[in-house]
Amino acid sequence: MNHRLEPVQCTDPGHVRVYVCGPTVYDVPHAGHARAAVAFDVLVRHLRASGRRVTYVRNLTDIDDKILKRSQETGEAPLALSARMARVYQDDVAAINCVQPDHEPKVSDHLPEVIGLVKSLIDHGAAYVVGEETGSKDVYFSVPSFGDYGKLSHRKTCDLEVGARVAENEVKRDPCDFALWKGATEESYGWDSPWGKGRPGWHIECSAMSERYLGYGFEIHGGGMDLIFPHHENEIAQSEAAHPGQGDFAKLWMHNGFVNVDKEKMSKSLGNFVTIRDVLQRNDPEAFRYFLMTVQYRGPITFDTQKLEDGRVVFPGVDDAERRMDYLYATLEKLEALAGQAADAPPAKAPKELDAFAQVVAGARARVQTALDDDLNTPVALAVIAELAKTANDLCDLAAKRRKDKALVGAAVPLAGKALDALRSCADVLGLLITPREAYCARTRDRRMGLRGLDAAAIDRALQERTDARAAKDFARGDAIRQELLAKGVELADTPTGTVWKVGV
RNA sequence: GGCCAGGUAGCCAAGUGGUUAGGCAACGGUUUGCAAAACCGUCAUACGCCGGUUCGAAUCCGGUCCUGGCCUCCA
Numbered sequence: 001m002n003h004r005l006e007p008v009q010c011t012d013p014g015h016v017r018v019y020v021c022g023p024t025v026y027d028v029p030h031a032g033h034a035r036a037a038v039a040f041d042v043l044v045r046h047l048r049a050s051g052r053r054v055t056y057v058r059n060l061t062d063i064d065d066k067i068l069k070r071s072q073e074t075g076e077a078p079l080a081l082s083a084r085m086a087r088v089y090q091d092d093v094a095a096i097n098c099v100q101p102d103h104e105p106k107v108s109d110h111l112p113e114v115i116g117l118v119k120s121l122i123d124h125g126a127a128y129v130v131g132e133e134t135g136s137k138d139v140y141f142s143v144p145s146f147g148d149y150g151k152l153s154h155r156k157t158c159d160l161e162v163g164a165r166v167a168e169n170e171v172k173r174d175p176c177d178f179a180l181w182k183g184a185t186e187e188s189y190g191w192d193s194p195w196g197k198g199r200p201g202w203h204i205e206c207s208a209m210s211e212r213y214l215g216y217g218f219e220i221h222g223g224g225m226d227l228i229f230p231h232h233e234n235e236i237a238q239s240e241a242a243h244p245g246q247g248d249f250a251k252l253w254m255h256n257g258f259v260n261v262d263k264e265k266m267s268k269s270l271g272n273f274v275t276i277r278d279v280l281q282r283n284d285p286e287a288f289r290y291f292l293m294t295v296q297y298r299g300p301i302t303f304d305t306q307k308l309e310d311g312r313v314v315f316p317g318v319d320d321a322e323r324r325m326d327y328l329y330a331t332l333e334k335l336e337a338l339a340g341q342a343a344d345a346p347p348a349k350a351p352k353e354l355d356a357f358a359q360v361v362a363g364a365r366a367r368v369q370t371a372l373d374d375d376l377n378t379p380v381a382l383a384v385i386a387e388l389a390k391t392a393n394d395l396c397d398l399a400a401k402r403r404k405d406k407a408l409v410g411a412a413v414p415l416a417g418k419a420l421d422a423l424r425s426c427a428d429v430l431g432l433l434i435t436p437r438e439a440y441c442a443r444t445r446d447r448r449m450g451l452r453g454l455d456a457a458a459i460d461r462a463l464q465e466r467t468d469a470r471a472a473k474d475f476a477r478g479d480a481i482r483q484e485l486l487a488k489g490v491e492l493a494d495t496p497t498g499t500v501w502k503v504g505v
Numbered sequence: 506g507g508c509c510a511g512g513u514a515g516c517c518a519a520g521u522g523g524u525u526a527g528g529c530a531a532c533g534g535u536u537u538g539c540a541a542a543a544c545c546g547u548c549a550u551a552c553g554c555c556g557g558u559u560c561g562a563a564u565c566c567g568g569u570c571c572u573g574g575c576c577u578c579c580a
Contacts, residue, residue: 023580036580066578154508155576202578224580228509231579256580257510263572267579294528295518299511300573317517320529330542371519379519383527393543401536475538482540493541502541 015053017214018044019250021206021223021231022104024061025085026070029092030273031303032224032259032266038289039256039297039376040222041098042430046372049429057213058101059206060086062108063199068189078189079108092276096285097431105209107200111191113208114200117242118180118193126241127180129195130171136183137195143176146237152253153229178234180204203234207242207249210235216243221250225257225298226265256297266303274303274315282315282451283505284444286432287322293378293430294321312451322444322505328433329440331389332423334396336437338416346414347407353398354411360391361419368426378430385426392419441502448503452489459490463499466492 020040023033040058047054062082071078086106094100107114118139121127126145131137143149143157150156157176179201184190190197210218216239223232232253239249258265261272279288294317295301306316350358364384371380399412427433435443449456462481469477482492489504 021580024578029580032580034580039580064578150508153575156507222580225510226575226579229575230577258574258580260573265574265579269579299518302517320517324528327542334543377519379517379528380526383519386527390544394545397536397544470538473538479539486541491541494537494539495542 014051015055016047016220017218018047018054018056018220018222019206019210019214019218020056020058020101020221021227022058022060023089024064024066025082025089026064026067027085027268028275028277029089030259030266030268030275031279032273033089034093034096034276034279034288035259035292035297035301036222036224036256037093037098038096038292038431040254041093042293042297042372042376042378043220043222043254044099045429045431046369046376050369050373055103055214056099056101057103057105057210059209060089060104060106061202061205062086062106063205064202068186082106082108092280095280096276096289097434099431103213105213107205107209110205110209110212111193111200113212114204115181115193117204117208117211117238118200120242121180121238124241124244126238128173131183136185137181137198138171138179138183139181139195140172140177141180141234141238141241142173143178143237144174146241148240149176149237150233152236153233155229155233178203178230180238203231204238206231206235207239210250211239216249217247218250220252220254222254222256225255228253228255254297257295257300259303260300261303261305263302274305279315279318282313283318283322284325284440284447286435286440287318287325289431290325290382291318291321293382296379297376319505325432325440326444326502326505328385328389328423328427329437331392332420332433332437335392335416335420335423338396338399339413339420341409341413343413344406344410346410350411350415351408354395354408354415357391357395357419358415360388361415361422364388364422365425368429372429381426381430385423385430385432388419388423388426392416392423395419445503448489448505452503454488454490454503459485459501463492463501467499 018040020036023029037058040056044054044056060082062079064082067078067082070076071081074081076084090104118127121141122129122139125142127139127141129137129139181193181195181198181204182201183195184197184199190199210221221232221235236249240246243249260266261274264270264272266273276288292301302317304316305313307313364387367384368381371377371384374380395412395416399409399416402408424433448454462485466478466481469475469481485492485501490501491504492499492501
């Protein structure tokens with residue numbers, strides 16, 4: 001309300017009730033939906049990691065004008081369309097490692113709650129019925145009846161843009177009033193109610209369903225910034241008008257910023273959207289999450305696309321994030337190797353040169369915690385992880401370089417184990433590094449090979465030829481093969497145990 | 506027109522009164538048959554502009570310019 005950060009005051013200490021406005025399911029979700037899902041996923045993960053019990057509710061709007069419109073265009077029944085798209089949404093956000101909400105209510109399953117709330121609002125004198133004569137009755141919320149209207153969005157009224165809105169609705173008592181119940185205009189699309197056949201207005205579902213699953217006056221309400229007005233303002237009006245004298249509808253509001261393309265908001269109407277599926281076809285789910293977390297959730301994030309010379313369309317920001325994920329998984333591998341190494345028992349007094357490493361390792365998780373406590377500052381959390389990973393690599397390099405120094409290695413091995421735990425723990429709260437390393441490597445390699453049209457057998461043949469050439473000291477031939485493969489995106493690395501290869505992002 | 510966000514080094518992005526954010530790119534090193542990866546160093550006394558407060562301001566105050574969002578469905 002006051003645009004400041006405040007500690008969450010829980011009614012029941014230790015239990016945080018979270019309600020997030022999910023999507024209207026009439027089409028496949030895009031990167032903007034992914035951002036909202038990931039932002040609140042991090043919130044829930046962080047609260048749980050902090051020892052709080054969380055009840056997480058994210059609704060699906062499956063009754064809506066857009067669904068009806070799309071349905072009329074395609075011939076698919078409205079509820080069939082929304083049910084199908086709801087599953088797509090659930091699959092897609094699950095694919096980017098978002099935890100399953102405790103409840104994922106749909107309006108179509110909560111008509112009794114909606115109707116009950118509308119009745120209650122009429123009883124409280126906050127809503128009125130129109131169209132008694134015609135048979136198609138609507139119910140409107142009376143905005144002037146609610147004195148606090150506009151406290152979230154800082155609007156005194158619904159302030160009409162000069163000349164922007166035409167076609168005044170004749171039946172509304174005040175231009176700001178909004179529909180709680182819309183009388184049916186389509187024979188096939190309506191539910192029975194005390195006001196005849198019809199359907200709920202958009203805003204009422206969140207008031208009804210949040211109360212159903214969380215009760216009145218829950219801790220955190222989230223959603224996209226575009227929902228502040230009118231959606232959330234109207235939710236407040238409805239819920240508080242039905243609960244006079246019972247305090248705030250929600251104690252804290254969190255709104256995520258947009259995903260922008262060319263400095264403009266990504267949206268269906270502008271046609272500049274990239275679906276979650278588009279992204280996952282090109283990039284790893286964890287890379288997409290990492291990308292979405294490089295900016296604090298409230299700010300705008302730029303999602304750019306770039307067309308390569310070979311015709312491939314890539315997402316440079318997500319590619320960059322994927323390289324970071326490769327780095328983190330590679331760090332994990334090195335740490336596992338060092339931690340699992342046989343070594344002498346650590347010396348009684350750890351070598352001083354490891355002090356700085358130990359300090360970074362010991363402090364990392366708490367620093368991530370502090371960053372997330374500060375309004376989910378994921379960029380700072382990622383910075384901590386970056387420092388930890390760098391330190392870990394440094395440790396691995398040092399241990400390898402000084403492998404004959406038994407005291408050093410003896411101390412480095414258990415420290416590597418601690419670094420491994422710290423790295424996993426820091427990443428886990430962000431929903432990163434949660435894939436077994438081998439599985440991550442396999443799936444990214446397979447996907448990149450597919451995108452580049454590469455064939456593993458052909459690569460292995462080229463590799464063998466290069467190995468033979470090098471054995472014969474024909475380095476020129478060997479380097480030529482390296483260059484040929486590199487041009488195709490295959491990167492070679494000669495290790496003491498042989499040549500390994502990976503496919504670049 | 507009203508309301509709300511932002512403008513930080515080549516790029517992305519933290520930081521809200523004094524103490525190294527971090528990443529990417531580039532360049533120079535360590536290492537390597539050559540590379541890659543990894544690490545070190547440089548780029549970085551940067552904070553839209555003008556004025557004010559202060560011992561001290563990217564940070565507070567006033568003004569101003571620019572960008573975006575909401576005011577119609579929107580994550």
